[in-house]
Amino acid sequence: MREIYYSYTTDELWLIKETHWDVFLQNIREAQFSLGNGYLGTRGIYEEIPYDAMPGTYITGLYDKMGSQVDELVNLPNPINFKFTIEGEKLDLVAMDVLEHKRVLNMKKAFLVRHTLYKDTKKRRYDYQSLRFISFHNKNIGVMQIALTSLDKDCIVDINTGIDTSVSNQGILSEGRKRHFRIRELGQAHNAGYLIIETLERKHTIVYWSGFYYEVNGKKIFAEHNIFRLKLKKGQTVIFTKIFCIKHFPYKENHLSYKKQTFKIFYKAFCSDFSTLLKNHLKMWEKLWRKADILIEGTANLQQNLRFNIYHMLTCLHYNDGFSSIAARSLTGEGYRGHIFWDAEIFLFPFYLFNFPQVAKNMLLYRYKRLDKARELAKREGFKGAKFAWESADTGEEETPEWSKDFDGTVIKIYTHKQEHHITADVAYAVYKYYLATGDEEFMRKFGLEIIFETARFWASRVECNKRKDIYEIKNVIGPDEFHKNVKNNAYTNMMAKWNLVVAARLFEKFKKEKPSVYKRLKEKVNLKEKEVKEWQRIAPKIKFN
Known part of the structure; x- marks a missing residue:
């Protein structure tokens, strides 16, 4: 059987098989x-959803929280x-x-390309091929195409597609599986299906439109229903093309305008040829790789492994004015519940900073927009300034669970949110690196300086x-290994705290001298006194460091 998508599977250094x-x-x-495309992410499930599959569709x-x-x-x-x-x-x-299978x-x-050869209980064979992508050209659109051929006999095929609402979030410990949305409306219109849901607690409205057509002997037929029956002759290939659109909105009781707005986006894609949608998507990825690709010497698997990591960082690339940042597992699943950790600022941030500085800026805006919550967290624990949550989601509140499973399956109590305080300096570090790399004075005036000053305040009260x-010591912390608790004078934590205080004092003096108007405004906004800055300068060199 001819491989329809063979031309997309030949460049070994770009393939994971x-x-x-x-x-x-x-x-x-x-x-x-x-x-994924930074807005929308989908797990690499099989289209037929085999037993024990874990479908995942996520919007960054x-x-x-309802039920968890x-x-x-x-x-x-x-x-x-x-x-x-x-x-x-x-x-x-x-x-x-x-009989045969590869993806x-x-x-x-x-x-993602797939080719599977099936054999049923009557020894009849069926050739199944598919290709799908989440568009980077239009971030609300996903496209999938499936080619099915009955190789041995004529047959009647029952087709069942649509939007599956039976999904749920994984059950963790005693929570059980839970569904975080309710259905508000669903139906059919314009040869397509639609679904409108809202999340239970935050009440985000999410609108779906989905439609498909199939081609037999070059004739395109738009399907009127999601479930129907089709006669297929021996050796005849039918190609199904499905296009879906997903968009979220703030809550509104009357969602008709949301439904219409999403339909316009969907219908434009639905009326476009598959080849056009694919071409537009590929152009965007060509631009991304032109910036991000790194060529290395060595064996082929090293090049593949490097590109695999870069690929996943590209799939979560976005800028949405600080609405969200990049989670530890990006949009590949529910690991760590989709929370934002220090990984974002220390491990991921440099890649975006030097390739896509707007994305790096967005990550910092995410932190700035949760600075008030960080102030609350610090005050709640008896400290000054701002203390960022160890695990953060949409509000900036501390989202670390109290209990979790260890690697051996035993249930353990979690202390990272109570002791792994280095994240606060990690955020300040990323702010300063952004400033050094971009020279973005406006960002520093509006956002960056405030973060650095408030985090310095925290460390001055934490020592x-x-x-x-x-000397000054920092006791009862967990270092970056994330396991040893109640550590005294952890090297990484102490050095980052010292760095935070030194840089905050330097920036205070710099802007006082070079930008007096900015200095005056910010000083008044955060009620920062020169006496406090001198205290930072006094403490920093005396922080114990082995």
């Missing part, structure tokens, strides 16, 4: 083969849902014999004076 079906690796592959920054310990990234209804049944036998990797993630083009030794 799955060469056989392994049920025990299914959930790992779903994360590895995820697709959409969290909800803490806020978590909402798993939204699954649009990648396309099932075929022939005489009661489902085309499915678990349910049917698999390929093309990282250069950011789409403890050892009068006998004439």
Whole structure:
């Protein structure tokens, strides 16, 4: 059987391959083969949703807490849902014999290609091929195409697609599985289906539109329903193309305008050729890789591994005026509940800073817009200034769960949010690095200086004076290894605290001298006295560091 999408699977240095079906690796592959555009992310599930599959559709920054310990990234209804049944036998990797199977993630083009050869209980073979992508050209749009051929006999195929609302977030510990949305409206119109949901606590409104058409012998037919039956002759290939649109809005009782607005976006894509949608998507990824690709010497797998990491950083690239940042697991699943950690500022930030500075700026705006909450957290624990949450979601409140499972499955109490305070200096560090790399004075005037001053205040109140030794110590912390608790004078934490105080004092003096109007405004806004800055200068060199 001819491989329809073969031309997209030939450049080995850009491909991650799955060469056989392994049920025990299914959930790992779903994360590895995820697709995304920074706004919308989908796990690399199989279209037929085999047993134990974990579908995941996520919009960056959409969290909800109802039914769980803490806020978590909402798993939204699954649009990648396309099932075929022939005489009661489902085309499915678990349910049917698999003669051949492969999937390929093309990282250069950011789409997922599949080719599976099935055999049913009557020894009839079916060739199944698919390609799908989440558009980077239009970030509300996803596109999938499936080619099905009956190789041995004529058959009647039952098709079942649409938007699957049975999904839920994973159950953790005693929570059980939970669904963070309710359905407000669903129906059919204009040869397409629509779904309107709202999240339970935050009440975000999310609108879906989805439609598909199929082509047999070059004739395009728009499907009127999500469930129907189709006759297929031996050797005849039918190509299904499904296009979906997902967009979120703030809550509004009457969502008609949201429904219309999303339909316009959807209908423009729905009326476009598959080749046009794909071409526009590929152009955007070509631009991204032109900036981000890194060529290295060595074996091919090293180049692939490097590009795999870059690819996943590109799939969560976005700027939305600080509405959200980049989670530890990006949009590949519900690991760490979609929370923002210090990873964002220390590990991810440099990549964006030197390739996509607008994204780096957005990550810092995310922190600034939660600075008031960081002030509350510091005050709540008896400190001054601002203390950023160890795990953050949409509000900046501390979202670290009190309990979790360890690697061996035992339930353990979590202390990171109470002791891993270095994140506060990590945020300040990223702000200063952004300033050095971009020279963005406006950002510093409006946002950056305030973060650096308030985090310095926190450290000045967090240190403890050892009068006998004439030093300052930081006790009862967890360092960046994230495991050893109640550590005294952790090297990383102490050095970052010292750095934070030194840089804050230097910037205070710099802007006092060079930008007196900015200095005066900010000094009044945060009620910062020169006496306080001198205290920072006195404390910093005396912070213990081994």
